[in-house]
Ligand code: SF4
Ligand code: SF4
């Protein structure tokens with residue numbers, strides 16, 4: 105046996121007093137951490153491949169299981185941390201590029217946690233959302249530069265296509281391939297019930313999602329998988345995917361193992377073939393070219409669909425957003441570097457891009473300075489963990505927010521960050537039938553609906569506390585925000601004052 | 606009635622074309638001067654005849670319709686095309702047939718960079734690209750399926766049939782090349798093999814069609830031998846990653 109240079113991450117602890125050897129955990133763990141001993145009666149565990157997804161823990165009928173971090177100290181070294189040493193060993197073993205799932209786990213500043221919200225006292229009294237009207241309906245799409253009306257007051261301006269959402273929260277792009285069809289279906293059903301949209305990602309549309317196309321955002325990414333004229337025309341919004349927060353500047357690569365019959369049908373590629381999304385769109389090398397693709401899509405859809413351009417938050421984000429707006433994008437979605445992913449090279453995920461808070465604030469400011477902010481919609485993405493994050497994003501300038509990880513957690517995801525392995529025990533980031541069948545859309549969609557309904561209530565409550573009764577009055581209202589423990593520069597970029605000012 | 610494009614904006618011209626197609630199956634537009642997106646998403650059973658130089662994204666998302674261009678094409682002809690036919694009596698620019706999934710494109714002369722990039726096939730859908738003269742760099746980049754046929758007709762001394770980095774990242778489909786080719790321009794993952802009887806049948810069908818469209822003598826084209834370029838592996842990046 106070859107020496108394994110890397111200690112395991114977790115230890116599976118079984119309380120022998122409680123365990124009734126029912127074998128449930130044996131069936132549940134796709135990493136094969138549990139098995140029957142030679143007597144075929146006693147259940148034992150191997151911890152080596154445990155990823156701490158808690159599937160066995162949550163399903164054990166007697167609560168006998170616990171996952172512990174495996175502590176094995178190295179000699180202390182602030183520079184050569186265990187993580188770097190282990191990653192080197194992995195690469196020495198395989199010669200491969202490190203690949204990770206989900207958003208970066210690194211300890212970068214989360215500005216949402218350094219921003220505090222306002223509430224009314226005495227003047228401009230607060231509003232009780234339970235008993236007074238409170239508007240969180242959000243409308244996305246390009247707005248005319250100015251309105252002209254005829255004598256009777258009717259508008260004479262032709263309105264570009266608009267999309268009405270009953271909440272400022274949408275579900276961000278997750279392709280069929282990166283997540284299971286059942287997971288996509290749950291999001292589609294939830295979007296329909298909530299009056300919002302789900303984004304089908306770049307993997308094409310599975311026929312089972314056809315009934316939900318009027319709640320869908322479809323992507324045109326560099327691989328152009330499953331993109332055809334009906335695909336564009338049946339959607340609510342067409343999104344050109346330029347970049348993704350978790351992996352700015354690089355393409356995607358769905359390995360052949362994950363291209364099942366069903367995935368192949370949606371992507372319209374042969375079963376088992378690699379689905380490669382090139383890093384750039386090869387028809388876009390400039391803002392002028394982006395304009396060309398935007399208008400090609402508009403022409404192919406008879407100007408009936410708003411076109412969104414999704415970019416990753418990178419250093420020059422404000423200028424890029426401004427360029428996208430001028431190129432004709434009706435909506436620009438900015439994806440911050442903490443955003444999740446089915447698979448991304450670890451080094452890219454953990455080192456490239458900037459936080460959504462700073463990107464959003466600077467892009468919003470840039471558009472205001474140029475006098476175009478009111479004409480286009482801005483969507484923020486890249487890790488919203490709770491309703492307060494959403495409120496802060498809207499006050500920083502977002503029209504709506506894209507959420508993905510939160511609804512996945514509602515469906516069972518435990519952030520084990522091994523989506524790239526395709527063995528998700530919760531039936532989300534996997535295509536294995538025995539795993540995907542664990543996720544029942546009829547049950548899971550309800551959990552997602554519950555989550556967003558709860559967030560909607562909380563958003564209304566927070567707005568009410570500020571004395572604001574419409575999300576339109578919150579948008580870009582940075583006076584409702586104060587920084588805590590932030591430097592002058594950070595406050596300047598965020599465009600907010602410090603607490604106490 | 607012909608639509609005269611002149612120097613009018615593409616949106617105006619396209620609008621007129623679309624309106625004409627509501628009641629007709631064939632529309633002709635003349636004096637085209639680089640207007641973009643002509644024939645985009647054109648449906649099955651419709652034919653658009655174009656005289657002049659068609660602008661970028663000609664036949665974007667073509668949906669089974671037929672385009673006949675009497676003149677040159679610019680960039681991204683047949684972009685993300687889902688089916689149909691494009692016949693070009695001239696040459697075209699970059700990224701011809703980008704992401705093309707089905708249908709056929711015939712170009713009488715040459716094409717620039719990245720022709721047939723990321724072409725892919727699916728079940729009965731099989732894209733075919735026939736190029737009369739030669740192609741620029743990165744021909745068939747990321748190609749995942751379908752057929753490219755490069756005839757090398759009328760090449761001048763010193764002109765190569767394809768440019769550098771040919772078929773870089775190709776992992777499916779095939780490229781047929783007539784006559785000699787610059788081996789040094791092939792990407793490392795590509796091998797040249799001799800054609801089979803089945804290939805010959807396929808070649809004859811599409812070359813025959815090319816010759817018919819552009820009135821070229823079929824026998825003299827088929828007289829020269831063809832080779833087939835295919836990827837060494839369909840999973841060029843299978844060992845690229847390691848789970849972390
Ligand atoms: S699921 Fe719980 S009770 Fe059943 S075998 Fe596993 S540890 Fe024991
Ligand atoms: S990988 Fe998940 S299911 Fe398996 S032992 Fe660990 S926590 Fe339990």
Ligand code: SF4
Nearest residue numbers: 517518520521523528
């Ligand atoms: S989706 Fe599944 S694999 Fe990915 S982090 Fe969540 S539980 Fe783990």
